[in-house]
Amino acid sequence: MKISSVKGTNDYLPSEVELRDYLQSTILKVYEKNGFRRIMTPAIEDIENLDKSDGGDNLNLIFKILKRGEKLEKALESGNEKELSDLGLRYDLTLPLTRYYAGNKDKLPSPMKCIQIDKVYRAERPQKGRLREFVQCDIDILGSDSANCEVELICVTAQALQAISLKDFKIKINDRRLLKGMLLKCGFEADQLDSVCISFDKLDKIGPEGVSEELTEKEFSKEAIESLMKVLEQRPFTLDKMSELCEDTAPVENLKYIINTVKAVTGDSFEVEFDLSLVRGQGYYTGTVFEVESTKFRGAISGGGRYDNLIGKFIGQSVPAVGFSIGFERIFSILSESGFEIPEKAKKVAVLYNKEDYASGAAKANELRAEYDVCSFEMPKKTSKFLNKLQECGYYGFWIVGQSEEVNVLS
Amino acid sequence: MKISSVKGTNDYLPSEVELRDYLQSTILKVYEKNGFRRIMTPAIEDIENLDKSDGGDNLNLIFKILKRGEKLEKALESGNEKELSDLGLRYDLTLPLTRYYAGNKDKLPSPMKCIQIDKVYRAERPQKGRLREFVQCDIDILGSDSANCEVELICVTAQALQAISLKDFKIKINDRRLLKGMLLKCGFEADQLDSVCISFDKLDKIGPEGVSEELTEKEFSKEAIESLMKVLEQRPFTLDKMSELCEDTAPVENLKYIINTVKAVTGDSFEVEFDLSLVRGQGYYTGTVFEVESTKFRGAISGGGRYDNLIGKFIGQSVPAVGFSIGFERIFSILSESGFEIPEKAKKVAVLYNKEDYASGAAKANELRAEYDVCSFEMPKKTSKFLNKLQECGYYGFWIVGQSEEVNVLS
Numbered sequence: 001m002k003i004s005s006v007k008g009t010n011d012y013l014p015s016e017v018e019l020r021d022y023l024q025s026t027i028l029k030v031y032e033k034n035g036f037r038r039i040m041t042p043a044i045e046d047i048e049n050l051d052k053s054d055g056g057d058n059l060n061l062i063f064k065i066l067k068r069g070e071k072l073e074k075a076l077e078s079g080n081e082k083e084l085s086d087l088g089l090r091y092d093l094t095l096p097l098t099r100y101y102a103g104n105k106d107k108l109p110s111p112m113k114c115i116q117i118d119k120v121y122r123a124e125r126p127q128k129g130r131l132r133e134f135v136q137c138d139i140d141i142l143g144s145d146s147a148n149c150e151v152e153l154i155c156v157t158a159q160a161l162q163a164i165s166l167k168d169f170k171i172k173i174n175d176r177r178l179l180k181g182m183l184l185k186c187g188f189e190a191d192q193l194d195s196v197c198i199s200f201d202k203l204d205k206i207g208p209e210g211v212s213e214e215l216t217e218k219e220f221s222k223e224a225i226e227s228l229m230k231v232l233e234q235r236p237f238t239l240d241k242m243s244e245l246c247e248d249t250a251p252v253e254n255l256k257y258i259i260n261t262v263k264a265v266t267g268d269s270f271e272v273e274f275d276l277s278l279v280r281g282q283g284y285y286t287g288t289v290f291e292v293e294s295t296k297f298r299g300a301i302s303g304g305g306r307y308d309n310l311i312g313k314f315i316g317q318s319v320p321a322v323g324f325s326i327g328f329e330r331i332f333s334i335l336s337e338s339g340f341e342i343p344e345k346a347k348k349v350a351v352l353y354n355k356e357d358y359a360s361g362a363a364k365a366n367e368l369r370a371e372y373d374v375c376s377f378e379m380p381k382k383t384s385k386f387l388n389k390l391q392e393c394g395y396y397g398f399w400i401v402g403q404s405e406e407v408n409v410l411s
Numbered sequence: 412m413k414i415s416s417v418k419g420t421n422d423y424l425p426s427e428v429e430l431r432d433y434l435q436s437t438i439l440k441v442y443e444k445n446g447f448r449r450i451m452t453p454a455i456e457d458i459e460n461l462d463k464s465d466g467g468d469n470l471n472l473i474f475k476i477l478k479r480g481e482k483l484e485k486a487l488e489s490g491n492e493k494e495l496s497d498l499g500l501r502y503d504l505t506l507p508l509t510r511y512y513a514g515n516k517d518k519l520p521s522p523m524k525c526i527q528i529d530k531v532y533r534a535e536r537p538q539k540g541r542l543r544e545f546v547q548c549d550i551d552i553l554g555s556d557s558a559n560c561e562v563e564l565i566c567v568t569a570q571a572l573q574a575i576s577l578k579d580f581k582i583k584i585n586d587r588r589l590l591k592g593m594l595l596k597c598g599f600e601a602d603q604l605d606s607v608c609i610s611f612d613k614l615d616k617i618g619p620e621g622v623s624e625e626l627t628e629k630e631f632s633k634e635a636i637e638s639l640m641k642v643l644e645q646r647p648f649t650l651d652k653m654s655e656l657c658e659d660t661a662p663v664e665n666l667k668y669i670i671n672t673v674k675a676v677t678g679d680s681f682e683v684e685f686d687l688s689l690v691r692g693q694g695y696y697t698g699t700v701f702e703v704e705s706t707k708f709r710g711a712i713s714g715g716g717r718y719d720n721l722i723g724k725f726i727g728q729s730v731p732a733v734g735f736s737i738g739f740e741r742i743f744s745i746l747s748e749s750g751f752e753i754p755e756k757a758k759k760v761a762v763l764y765n766k767e768d769y770a771s772g773a774a775k776a777n778e779l780r781a782e783y784d785v786c787s788f789e790m791p792k793k794t795s796k797f798l799n800k801l802q803e804c805g806y807y808g809f810w811i812v813g814q815s816e817e818v819n820v821l822s
Contacts, residue, residue: 001725002457003513006498009453011511013518014525017449025436035759035776035786038428042420042544043454043530044474044500046413063455064477066496068534081487084495085477087417089455100422102414107424109761109800113786114425119454123479133453146789148769155773265773314412348446350520358559362566362676365446375446375524378557389520 008124008132015394020135020332022342023164024117027137027326030160031115034152036139038115041096043089050088053095054284054310061122063089063132089121093136094284094310094323101142102315111144117328131329140323145308147254150288151261153324157302158270160326161292165340168296170271173258174278175251175288176305182245182276186231187224194283196220201279208232237276251287258288284310290324297334302326347396349407351376352383360401368399368407419535419543426805431546431743433753434575435528438548438737441571442526445563447550449526450515452507458499464506465695465721472533474500474543500532504547505695505721505734512553513726522555528739542740551734556719558665561699562672564735568713569681571737572703576751579707581682584669585689586662586699587716593656593687597642598635605694607631612690619643648687662698669699695721701735708745713737757784758807760818765790771812779810779818 005011012020028038050062064085067075075083090096093116105112116138124130139156141149154171161169179200180193188196199214206214208229215225234241239259242252259272280289280303289305304324311319349372353361365374379400380386387398390410397407416422423431439449461473475496478486486494501507504527516523527549535541550567552560565582572580590611591604599607610625617625619640626636645652650670653663670683691700691714700716715735722730760783764772776785790811791797798809801821808818 001460001463001510001513003510003726005453005510005514006455006457009455010451011453011514012451013515014448014450017451020451021439021449028432032757032784033780035761035784037425038432039425040421040423040428040431042416042422044417044420044532044544046417049412052412063498065500066475066477072492076492081483087474089476099412099414099416102412103416103422104424107804109788109797109804111788121455133455144789146766148766148789151769152773152787261769264770315414346443350446355557355559358562358672359675362563369444373443373446376563377520377522378555378559386520393518393520 006132008126008130010131010133016336018345019336019340019342022345023328023332023335024135024137026163027160028115028117030163031139031156034156034159036113036115036156038117039097039100040116040118041090041093041100043119043121044087045090045096045099047085047088049095049099050090052314053098054313055091055095056283058091058122061124062091063121063123065089091122092120093118093138093325094307097138097140097142098311098314101311101319105143110142111149112142113139114142115139129333135328137326137328138323139325140321142311142321143319145320147257147288148261149322150258150290150306151265153304153322154258154262154272154290155265157292157304157324157326158266161302161331162269164331164335166294166301166331166334167269169292169294169301170273171262171290171292172273172275172278173255173288173290174275175255176279176285177248177251177287178242178246178255179276179279181248181251182231182242183224183228185245185247186227187221188228192220197279201277203232203277237274239274242274242276255288280305288322294334297338299330300327301330301334346373347371348373348375348394350374350390350395350398351401352379352398353377353401354379357401364399364401372396372407417543419537419541421542421544427747429756430747430751430753433756434739434743434746435546435548437574438571439526439528441574442550442567445567445570447524447526447567449528450508450511451527451529452501452504452511454500454530454532455498456501456507456510458496460506460510461499461501463725464509465724466502466506467694469502469533472535473502474532474534476500502533503531504529504549504736505718508549508551508553509722509725512722512730516554521553522560523553524550525553526550540744546739548737548739549734551732553722553732554730556731558669558699559672560733561669561701561717562676564715564733565669565673565683565701566676568703568715568735568737569677572713572742573680575742575746577705577712577742577745578680580703580705580712581684582673582701582703583684583686583689584666584699584701585686586666587690587696588659588662588698589653589657589666590687590690592659592662593642593653594635594639596656596658597638598632599639603631608690612688614643614688648685650685653685653687666699691716699733705745708749710741711738712741712745758782759784759786759805761785761801761806761809762787762812763790763794763809764788764812768812775810775812783807783818 065087067086120136121133124132183196199211239252243249262272284307285305286308287306291300292302294301306322308320351361351365355378361376365376368374397409476498478497531547532544535543594607610622650663650667654660673683695718696716697719698717702711703713705712717733719731762776766789772787776787779785808820
């Protein structure tokens with residue numbers, strides 16, 4: 001038997017599960033306190049639903065489930081590879097949410113504020129930091145186009161991060177319409193914008209020259225590229241500058257409202273700043289996009305945005321929506337690597353009893369449970385080796401029935 | 412798009428998730444207090460591991476995952492159906508536990524007492540009460556052959572059930588070796604025993620005549636069947652009677668020890684009784700088997716037993732093991748259908764604010780969060796319809812910013 005877990009997936013030791021459970025329940029409590037409610041959907045979805053979803057590259061990463069019985073035989077006869085599977089593992093929580101909303105919206109208040117904390121699956125090529133099974137931790141508000149939704153998602157996500165002791169972060173925000181408006185004005189075509197955005201996203205890393213080179217390689221109009229380079233001379237792009245550069249200033253006003261309201265509500269416990277180069281990968285975002293960047297550990301630890309057209313596309317009824325997702329696996333790895341200690345964690349004590357006298361062991365263990373998590377063990381053959389192992393496993397102390405008069409601290 | 416979840420799987424409404432989360436966290440807390448520690452394994456397993464596992468009929472119910480890319484092309488060319496998949500969804504938590512133990516036992520104390528609460532998958536023909544995705548809730552003790560393990564698993568499982576307000580139950584216990592010993596003495600062959608046990612299991616329902624008919628249909632020796640019928644005249648089978656009927660009385664003494672010790676430790680909060688007809692389905696049980704039967708709702712709500720040979724078979728090193736599994740979906744459906752109320756559940760209050768004044772809404776909501784879970788909403792167009800919906804969804808009350816002077820209770 002192969003004893004390691006499937007490549008790209010993890011077995012978790014008790015201390016790791018303890019941390020994961022603590023983080024999830026702490027985040028969940030903050031979300032619930034703020035009136036969001038948890039929903040649950042299955043990990044397996046109809047393959048047609050998955051295929052029709054707006055998942056971009058993720059559609060190539062779906063784990064497909066083989067048909068069974070007669071249906072499989074027919075599919076094999078047909079010789080059509082696409083016929084082989086009827087189900088697949090979800091690659092994110094947004095498609096299931098869309099389906100769920102279509103089926104259950106009448107049973108829920110509108111707007112619906114929901115939490116999803118669950119596993120998703122992607123057939124990534126296994127490599128460090130890329131998991132094939134991982135947890136996503138999302139809040140979404142469905143059914144409202146008000147900018148107050150963005151304000152709330154930002155405030156609540158920040159609160160959740162602070163609750164798990166991640167305090168060094170800033171929030172970056174942008175509106176896709178701003179960047180696109182500016183690019184149109186430079187002379188790029190509407191159908192080129194996604195590709196231009198991908199290059200523009202690298203501005204911080206490769207500078208204007210790099211962006212210009214990449215756009216030239218992609219064979220976009222020389223005039224448009226030159227025009228863009230001229231605009232880039234006006235950096236840094238503040239929101240006031242954007243008012244001058246854009247014809248439609250509504251998105252600028254919207255961002256100003258969001259930033260000011262977040263600041264009014266949260267004070268100065270974290271920065272919120274406009275960043276024109278923030279794009280975010282997903283194709284379905286239609287307006288605001290935002291990201292939490294750790295200022296202590298590199299990179300983004302949460303991201304989200306508004307996706308007003310996605311649900312309508314599936315259920316044939318326009319439903320504005322906006323969501324924010326905490327990168328759970330990133331946070332778990334940051335906190336476990338930085339030696340984070342779970343606050344107020346119950347101490348673990350072992351009670352060692354004689355095999356013939358289970359009842360005395362149980363009675364002492366129950367007594368100590370008023371204060372500790374207590375595991376009872378029959379007296380081991382090699383006591384000191386056993387105690388060393390307990391200490392390695394994070395035990396605080398032990399009690400030998402018939403010998404100890406207080407908890408012996410392992411040290 | 413198909414808006415219902417895949418057949419045999421469920422979408423859960425917020426109130427249902429709340430109950431599921433409450434039950435799981437309450438059970439988890441009891442297990443942890445007793446020194447068991449939660450481990451986690453992925454839902455996807457290597458298909459060869461699954462195929463080689465001792466899962467009986469469950470092996471026909473594995474959701475197989477299609478290979479990807481070049482490997483899939485090669486498999487299709489080979490024309491061999493078995494080559495099509497490299498992974499599968501786990502059908503229980505025992506195979507992953509075995510694999511986990513093989514890989515991690517050196518990092519854990521021995522015996523290892525572990526908790527698993529997680530989803531498993533079976534490609535059942537969809538029908539009422541048969542789920543294709545469901546939660547199992549297991550505790551296991553690996554690495555000890557002591558009968559104290561059985562005692563502890565019974566006590567801790569009973570405690571978990573009591574903690575979620577299931578108090579009307581009795582525990583039935585048997586040892587497979589007893590029934591098998593008796594059947595051998597009657598003249599059945601060793602390789603017939605599993606089949607005879609399946610018929611014997613129905614004794615309560617179809618009576619001795621029914622069992623005799625079924626065994627005759629199965630064409631077992633007439634003498635053996637007659638001999639069995641004679642033994643059955645000596646019902647009810649008490650443990651003392653079994654001492655007379657069996658050559659090897661060690662299992663009888665073992666059961667007496669377990670029953671007496673459980674009673675000594677737990678008093679009379681539940682019954683523990685010997686039941687010779689208790690067999691339990693899994694092929695891998697080697698000795699004691701037990702079951703929790705609800706005396707208020709029909710049928711078994713938990714089950715388990717000792718499986719001393721299973722792990723050795725996989726990892727080539729003998730490891731005694733025993734486990735007890737709570738039927739989580741059964742318990743969830745019993746409690747939701749019987750109108751169970753989560754104790755000390757936070758009351759939900761809605762704060763309604765003017766769209767233009769998010770900050771006031773947020774401030775009031777935060778103030779009320781000292782006591783309630785608070786969801787803020789912009790003032791709806793149709794207030795009374797909106798309030799009705801809140802009530803339907805389990806809200807306790809509401810507050811209109813600028814109008815209310817106390818929480819208005821919905822009723």
